Amino acid sequence: MNPRASLWLKTVYARTWVRTKSIYGEPLWVAVNVGFPFFTSLALSLLYSSAGLKSGIGFAFLGGVMVSFWGNVLWSMASQFNWDKQQGLFELYITSPAPISAILIGMSLGGILGTAPSAITLAIIGWILFAPPANPLWPLVAVTFALTLASLYAMGMALSSLYLVYGREADSVNEALHEPVSFLSGVYFPASLAFPAALQAIALVIPLAVGMDALQRTLFSLNSSGVADLTLVYRDILLLAIMGVILLFAASKALKILEEKGRRAGTIAVRLR
Amino acid sequence: MSYVRSLIASIRVGWARDFGWTNPILGFSLKTIAPIASTMTALTILYIGFRNGASITPDNFPSQLGFIVIGATLYAHISAYSWVPTLAIAEGKWTFVFPQVYVSTRSTPPYLAGRCLASFASATVTSIASLAVAVVISLLLFGVAIPLVVTPLSIFLFGVALIVNIFASMGLGFLLGAYAIFASKFEWALPTYVSGILMVFSGALFPVTSLPRPFSDIGDVLPFTEFIRASRAVLLYDTVGPYFYYLGLSFLGGLVLLAIGLLAFKYSEKRARRLGVLDRKVV
Numbered sequence: 001m002n003p004r005a006s007l008w009l010k011t012v013y014a015r016t017w018v019r020t021k022s023i024y025g026e027p028l029w030v031a032v033n034v035g036f037p038f039f040t041s042l043a044l045s046l047l048y049s050s051a052g053l054k055s056g057i058g059f060a061f062l063g064g065v066m067v068s069f070w071g072n073v074l075w076s077m078a079s080q081f082n083w084d085k086q087q088g089l090f091e092l093y094i095t096s097p098a099p100i101s102a103i104l105i106g107m108s109l110g111g112i113l114g115t116a117p118s119a120i121t122l123a124i125i126g127w128i129l130f131a132p133p134a135n136p137l138w139p140l141v142a143v144t145f146a147l148t149l150a151s152l153y154a155m156g157m158a159l160s161s162l163y164l165v166y167g168r169e170a171d172s173v174n175e176a177l178h179e180p181v182s183f184l185s186g187v188y189f190p191a192s193l194a195f196p197a198a199l200q201a202i203a204l205v206i207p208l209a210v211g212m213d214a215l216q217r218t219l220f221s222l223n224s225s226g227v228a229d230l231t232l233v234y235r236d237i238l239l240l241a242i243m244g245v246i247l248l249f250a251a252s253k254a255l256k257i258l259e260e261k262g263r264r265a266g267t268i269a270v271r272l273r
Numbered sequence: 274m275s276y277v278r279s280l281i282a283s284i285r286v287g288w289a290r291d292f293g294w295t296n297p298i299l300g301f302s303l304k305t306i307a308p309i310a311s312t313m314t315a316l317t318i319l320y321i322g323f324r325n326g327a328s329i330t331p332d333n334f335p336s337q338l339g340f341i342v343i344g345a346t347l348y349a350h351i352s353a354y355s356w357v358p359t360l361a362i363a364e365g366k367w368t369f370v371f372p373q374v375y376v377s378t379r380s381t382p383p384y385l386a387g388r389c390l391a392s393f394a395s396a397t398v399t400s401i402a403s404l405a406v407a408v409v410i411s412l413l414l415f416g417v418a419i420p421l422v423v424t425p426l427s428i429f430l431f432g433v434a435l436i437v438n439i440f441a442s443m444g445l446g447f448l449l450g451a452y453a454i455f456a457s458k459f460e461w462a463l464p465t466y467v468s469g470i471l472m473v474f475s476g477a478l479f480p481v482t483s484l485p486r487p488f489s490d491i492g493d494v495l496p497f498t499e500f501i502r503a504s505r506a507v508l509l510y511d512t513v514g515p516y517f518y519y520l521g522l523s524f525l526g527g528l529v530l531l532a533i534g535l536l537a538f539k540y541s542e543k544r545a546r547r548l549g550v551l552d553r554k555v556v
Contacts, residue, residue, distance in 0.1 A: 032462045039469020043478050044318055047341075050479040051322020051329060060318075169294065176303040179310035183317075193325065194317045195414075 011102035012109065019076075019110025023117070033118035036071075037064035038125060044188050045130055055133055056189070058220050061126030063188035066215070068119045069149060070182065070208055072111045074174045077156030080107060082163045082170045090164075094263075100255050104160065108153035133220075140218040140233055147240035148211025154247035155207055161254040185209035190216050207247070210239045279379045283387020287357070290388075291395055301398060308353075308403040312345040313410055315478050320415050339419045339509045342407050344477035347501050350400035350435075351475070352468035354392035355442040358385040358450035358538075363460045372552040381542060382535065385450055389443050397435055422511045430507045434500055434520055440527030441496035447534030451541035457553055475501055496526030 023029050041064030048056035084090040093103055126132065163170040184199075185191070185208040191200055192213065203209035214236035217229060292300040319341055323329045329337055361384070365371025374384050408419050449467070453460045472478065474492040481492030492498055503519035506512050545551050 026458075028459070032459050035462060036465035036469050039466070039473055043469070043472040044315070046473070046483060047315060047318050047478045048322060050483055051319050051337075052326030053322040056318070056321065056325075172294070172300070172303050176306045179307040179314075183310040183314050188314055189318050189321055193321050 007097060008099050008102045011098040012106040014098075015103050015106025016110040016113070019107055020113045022110075023114035030117045030121060033068065033115070034121050034125075037067050037118075037122050040064060040067070040188075041122065041126060042129075045126075054130075055220075057126075057130045058132030058134055059190060059216060060188050061123060061130070061132065062215060062219060063182075063212075064122050064126070065119045066148075066187055066208065066212060067182060068115050068122065069112070069152060070187070071178065072115045073152050073156035074159075074178055076111050076114075077104075077107060077153060078159035078163050079170050079174060081160045082166075085164065094259065100259065101252050104157045104251065104255075108156065111153065111156075112149055135219075135221045137218045140230075140237075141215065143237060144211065144214040144218055144233070144240070147237060147244060148207065148215065151207035151240050151244035151247060152211070154244050154251060157251035158247050158254060161251065161258050164258060181206060181208060185212050186216075187212055204239065207240060207243045210236050210243070214240070275379070276383050279383035280387045280390070283384045284391045284394075286384075287361075287388040287391025288395075291391065301395065301402070304353075304395065305399040305402045305406070308346060308349040308399060309406050309410070311349060312342060312403060312407040313414075315341050315345045316407065316411055316415075335417050335420050336509065338411055338415075338417060339421055340505065341478055342404060342411070342419055342421075343505050343508055344475070344501050346400050346404040346407065347504055348471045348475050348477035348497070349403070349468070350396050351438065351442050351445075351497055351500075352464065352471050353396035353399070354389055355445040356449055356464040356467050357389045357392040358443075358446040359453040359460055359463050361385055361388045362450055362453040363456070366457075366552060369552075375551060382447075382538065385447065385538075386443060389446050390439070393439055393442070421508055423508075427507045427511070430513070430516060431504055434503045434507070434516075434523070437520055437524050437527065438497070438500040440531045441500065441523065442527075444527060444530030444532070444534035447531070447538040451534070451537040454538075454541050454545045455550060471497060474498070477501060494526065496523045496530060499523035499526060 041060045044060040044063070045057040048054065048060060081090055084093065093100065163173075166173065182188070184203045185206050186195070186203070187208065190213075191203060191209065195203070214233050217233050217236075291304075294300075316338055319329070319334075319337055323331075323334050323337075362371055365374075374381050408421065412418055445467070449463055453463070473484070474481065474488070475495060475497040476492060481489050481498055483489070484492055499519045499522040503516050503523055506516040506519060542551075
């Protein structure tokens with residue numbers, strides 16, 4: 001195998017392994033990570049129920065599942081390089097021959113594998129407690145879910161380079177981004193039933209919004225006939241694929257530019273700014 | 274006097290920690306966005322329920338929105354500052370600030386109480402701002418004016434309720450702090466748990482009576498539930514009698530919780546000293 005490709009793959013494997021091990025090495029983390037999405041989904045399910053729309057409970061638990069990944073993208077992807085920099089790990093990354101893009105991909109794969117147990121646990125709890133009515137088109141659900149995660153984590157990679165520049169502000173920006181993006185994306189409810197067309201159009205630039213729309217359509221068939229509108233699902237799938245490619249390209253470019261700039265200015269390993 | 278001076282100094286530390294990295298306007302704006310979005314999520318679900326469900330009548334809908342807008346902003350307000358003692362301990366261990374309190378001539382309760390009060394002040398501003406913005410957004414998005422009672426008397430009584438609730442929130446803060454002294458990895462997850470549990474058990478989004486027993490009984494006796502009820506009584510239903518009743522219950526429950534919290538904290542602090550884990554960062 002080409003030595004560069006071999007190095008790239010080894011780096012991906014190593015970073016994935018570290019991240020996965022950090023979760024599976026302490027199984028209690030799964031229970032801890034289930035907490036917030038569980039209580040939020042439970043509260044919103046009871047709200048759906050008290051509003052006379054028990055069929056909406058599925059949206060609340062699907063939202064909880066996807067919020068687990070969204071939280072992971074923000075806190076463990078976007079912020080990670082900034083934290084690594086504070087702890088001196090980023091310095092090791094850039095002095096080693098390991099490609100940064102491989103480290104990011106490894107982090108993403110590890111993040112997905114690490115978040116999956118808590119997301120699956122939440123879905124199972126929701127199903128056991130409420131058995132929400134669903135009409136899933138499994139092949140499309142699988143494609144949509146995979147593309148949503150791909151574009152979300154690609155966004156995390158792009159944000160990680162930005163957060164590398166904006167040191168201390170990263171945590172506050174994360175806190176400010178988490179809820180509004182969830183709301184605009186219609187994580188816990190179908191945005192098409194609540195938002196005016198203009199707001200829905202604006203939300204289409206957020207991968208999470210497109211992914212949620214497609215997932216809600218393929219899992220719960222949003223229209224009254226009980227059959228999902230496949231044209232809109234295919235539109236969402238296409239948008240997610242395009243977003244994923246663009247964000248991956250943007251992440252790779254941004255990191256290269258910042259790395260070069262940081263090396264020239266001698267600030268790439270400066271811990272506080 | 275020395276306690277008051279410690280308290281004031283700690284309030285200043287808390288304020289600097291929250292806003293020292295930027296100017297207060299930007300800091301407040303960033304802190305206000307999240308509660309607005311979380312309140313709007315709950316309001317949107319109610320709207321979808323109203324449009325597609327059968328249990329909310331058009332006459333009832335505005336007051337239902339009011340019920341949720343008050344509950345959602347206030348549970349976020351409580352969770353925003355009740356976990357500050359945990360943050361002060363966990364973050365303080367990493368930055369070596371917390372062990373320094375023991376080196377100084379002061380003790381930890383006024384330090385943690387001061388940090389909590391600083392956060393209470395900022396959370397009050399962000400909660401009121403998010404309540405106001407959520408009311409405006411609801412009008413724009415759903416075309417419904419939420420019938421809040423905004424008079425000098427209702428604002429004053431609401432302010433009193435916010436202050437009375439400090440006892441309960443601080444008590445919860447000290448209870449969590451008692452755990453945080455020993456914890457070295459899961460303490461960062463505590464705020465999300467506090468927030469989630471309050472969302473379910475404080476009657477923020479739906480009446481606690483809709484929970485199955487014994488969960489409804491647990492929710493019913495929480496001082497936070499009484500605080501939210503008192504706020505609704507004065508801001509939504511314009512009733513002063515129930516307000517004082519709920520506020521009294523909130524005050525009594527708050528005192529009990531504060532006493533338990535302080536006792537638990539003192540006990541765990543004493544034990545942590547004996548075990549030598551006050552500055553332990555990793556397991």
